[in-house]
Amino acid sequence: MNKISALGRKADVKLVNNDMEGAKAMLEEMKVMMTPIQNPRKMEGYEFFLGQISYRQKDYANAIKHFEMSDKLNVYTKYWLAKAYEVAGQKDRAMTLYKDVANYNFNGIDYARIRNEVRQKM
Numbered sequence: 001m002n003k004i005s006a007l008g009r010k011a012d013v014k015l016v017n018n019d020m021e022g023a024k025a026m027l028e029e030m031k032v033m034m035t036p037i038q039n040p041r042k043m044e045g046y047e048f049f050l051g052q053i054s055y056r057q058k059d060y061a062n063a064i065k066h067f068e069m070s071d072k073l074n075v076y077t078k079y080w081l082a083k084a085y086e087v088a089g090q091k092d093r094a095m096t097l098y099k100d101v102a103n104y105n106f107n108g109i110d111y112a113r114i115r116n117e118v119r120q121k122m
Contacts, residue, residue: 004033011049020053044071051080060088075104079114098122 007030014023027049034042051066067081082097102118104111 004030007033008045008049015049015052015056018056020057023049023053041071044069048077048080051084055080055084060084064088075101075108075111076114079118082118095121 007026011023011026011030014020014026027046031043031046034046047066048070051063051070054060054063054066063084064081067077067084070077070081072078078097079101082094082101085091085097086094098118098121101111101114102122
């Protein structure tokens with residue numbers, strides 16, 4: 001595992017333990033390490049984590065902004081973006097994404113975690 005991935009995992013653990021400041025510190029360190037990388041998508045994971053932090057802090061507009069800068073093809077990102085839209089009162093946008101997630105045709109741990117919840121919303 002490389003150092004950037006390790007920081008991402010540490011940030012994830014901090015999020016699970018509701019240590020938002022600790023997660024932000026890990027993310028800032030991760031951002032510095034990614035600066036020299038020449039890849040236009042390098043910040044997608046970073047943005048996803050910032051979206052998670054904003055969502056947990058009930059700053060839904062900011063969560064939407066960060067989730068929209070994350071990996072748009074990732075089903076788990078779509079799920080969290082839909083949740084943020086839903087609590088922000090944008091039900092139509094949320095339902096469009098929930099339908100997309102519900103019709104997802106590949107299994108994985110991320111999808112298995114959310115499948116039943118999304119199907120119940122349909």
